[in-house]
Amino acid sequence: TTTELGRLASQYYLTHQTMGIYLRDLRPTMREADLFRILASSHDFSLIPVRQEERQELAQLADRCPIPVRESLDEPVAKMNLLLQAYISRLRLPGM
Numbered sequence: 001t002t003t004e005l006g007r008l009a010s011q012y013y014l015t016h017q018t019m020g021i022y023l024r025d026l027r028p029t030m031r032e033a034d035l036f037r038i039l040a041s042s043h044d045f046s047l048i049p050v051r052q053e054e055r056q057e058l059a060q061l062a063d064r065c066p067i068p069v070r071e072s073l074d075e076p077v078a079k080m081n082l083l084l085q086a087y088i089s090r091l092r093l094p095g096m
Helices: 004-011 016-025 032-040 052-064 076-089
Strands: none
Touching: 004 016, 016 032, 032 076, 052 076
């Protein structure tokens, strides 16, 4: 039989690893910083690389994003966290 989590995962094309992360880590009372960290650590983003030429732009973006990122800017989690924050905050990305 199908489950509610399975229906959500298939509707939004999320992997079972990502749904496992959400199920394990999401809580009703979380700080925004923790929520962004969990979303950025989704398995679906794990293969997105941080390229050498992006590091300076990510550092500039980190200065402009409202929520500080704990991870090193060399990690995909940090890159995705910054990009999610930039999108939601409607920040213009460097070079655009």
